[in-house]
Amino acid sequence: MKLRLLKLLMLALGIAACGFSVASAQDEIIEAVAEAVSAPDAMPGPPADEDYLALVETHGVTFDFFTISNLWTLIAAGLVFLMHLGFATLESGMAQAKNTVNVLFKNVFIICMGILTYLVWGFNAMYPGFDGSGFFAVGSPVTMADYGGTDFSYGGTGLCMTGWADFIFQAMFAATAATIVSGAVAERIKLSSFMIFSTLLVMFAYPMAGSWKWGAGWLDGMGFYDFAGSSIVHAFGGFAALACVLLLGPRKGKYLDNGKIKPILGHSMPLATIGVFLLFLGWFGFNGGSVLSADPELVSFVFVTTAVAAAAGGLASIFVSWIAIKKPDLTMALNGILAGLVGITAGADSVTLLGSVIIGFIAGIIVVFAILFFDKVKIDDPVGAISVHGICGIWGTLAVAIFQQEGSGFSFVTQLIGTLSYSAFAFIFSIIIFGIIKVTMGVRVSEDEEAEGLDVGEHGQEAYPYFQPDTK
Amino acid sequence: MKLVKAIIKPFKLEEVKEALSEIGIEGMTVTEVKGFGRQKGHTEIYRGSEYTVDFLPKVMVDIAVPSDIAEKTVETIAKAAKTGKIGDGKIFVIPIEEAVRIRTDEKGEGSL
DSSP: OHHHHHHHHHHHHHHHHHHOOOOOOOOOHHHHHHHHHHOGGGSOOOOSOHHHHHHHHHHOTTHHHHHHHHHHHHHHHHHHHHHHHHHHHHHHHHSOGGGHHHHHHHHHHHHHHHHHHIIIIIHHHHOOOOOSOOOOOOOOOOOSTTOOOSSSTTTTTTTOSOHHHHHHHHHHHHHHHHHHHHHHTTTTBOHHHHHHHHHHIIIIIHHHHHHHHTTSOHHHHHTOOOSSOIIIIIIHHHHHHHHHHHHHOOOTTSBOTTSOBOOOOOSOHHHHHHHHHHHHHHHHHHHHGGGOSOOHHHHHHHHHHHHHHHHHHHHHHHHHHHHHSSSOOHHHHHHHHHHHHHHHHTTTTTBOHHHHHHHHHHHHHHHHHHHHHHHHTTOOOTTOHIIIIIIHHHHHHHHHHHSBOTTOOOOHHHHHHHHHHHHHHHHHHHHHHHHHHHHHTOSBOOHHHHHHOHIIIIISOOSSTTSOOTTO | OEEEEEEEOGGGHHHHHHHHHHTTOOOOEEEEEEEOSTTOOEEEEETTEEEEEOSEEEEEEEEEEOGGGHHHHHHHHHHHHOOSSTTOEEEEEEEOSOOBOTTTOOBGGGGO
16 A cells, blocks of 8 residues: 555656756857857956966966866766776676676776777777778877877867867766676676677777767767767667677576576675666766757756756656566666666757756656566566667667757758667677677687586686675 | 584574574574465465465574583573564574584583
């Protein structure tokens, strides 16, 4: 009785939140920035400090806006870096205790590999300076040339930072795509095979696909829009994960012969929850930093859309899981928050405020049914990465056209072409490369090793050496 | 000498221990165990899939006592561990052939 009352109350709250109509908050930002930058009398008077005056002398009155923008981008890069800790904790919490070292190890490897491959190949392959037609560019190492300069010479007010800040911010993004795969294939993938696959994915496939939009390639020329990567990062990672899971097969013992599912429990709900809160925090950098300047209005707006979409996603999946599976499932609520975040990523700067609530809410509904669906068709994804990143990534990209602010001019068809291109490319690339690895060196650990745990099997280590886990 | 072996609900352990101390029992061995009886298990749910937990956690208390106070011990445990609901546990009484206090080599009831 009590529970039913509570459910009703929450539903009413949700409806009230959806009905709230708020005027769109963001217009003419570019002009505002340009005004603030170009009008010297709008700047606060510099203190009488000789060093400061010398800096202004060298860099002009634009110095303050540039410095703040650059600093914001670097802080955002730090926040995106923190997301890797979020993935590491979420994935290990959702895995069994006997595979914890292996899950953490993959996350450690990915961030190290991701940054370095982006340095030597990815960054220049992703931002080659196409003119609206490009499909593929050859990468090259980042060099010391043209990356400094504390004026607007690197990217104007639209990309208001040094080249170094641009590089490190984008490098943090790159590794994310492979991290998404890591969760879905956890608990049975062979470590060496994963390392080879994820390196090829992050080094070659991700920058190539990214260049289609962010490197001013062919999708950019079509008018496709993906603000911070619902398609470019998340759907890409999600569909790469789907391909790998199909080739890999489910964890042993999950899908029984009689058609029933025997759930394999994650070993630490506290770790999983910490992970999602870290990802939520990091997402302020992921989306907020994608403004690519410290434009006060736009960065603030993006923070708001990001947070409300996450909140709506979390609430939606709480309701839906409670109704559909009869219990308020914590892991579903966590997935719902992430679904909302993935959903808002494509349009965090360009949808209406009400739109951002609805995008998150629908993402939270989609993700629960997607997870149940994939389980039904025996596609085993321990953390729900395919549903969260793949399915909700597509939803978020389409939602840009549905909930756009007046006059944005985004086309649904173009958004559809764009997001399907990313999903299909990631899927096909992964089927081919992971397929080749499967045939040549194998992708799965032995049955004995899977039963014994990958921690001892792959690493000869235990995550919790003085505890006896229940389900060894 | 008798060995009183009580399998009880874990959260009842403190009460049982207190009650046994009050009647002068000075030692016991406690083990965390799992099992099922008439209570059977219960179902839990994880990400939409139900599963049954067959083995429920219990605590097993072993107490070696002189034969004359075995009955009193059993009564005390039963009283302290009772909730009246299914799953309260069981008590077994087993004869002990011999007992030795290792430190002093004492044998028999004096060693308890």
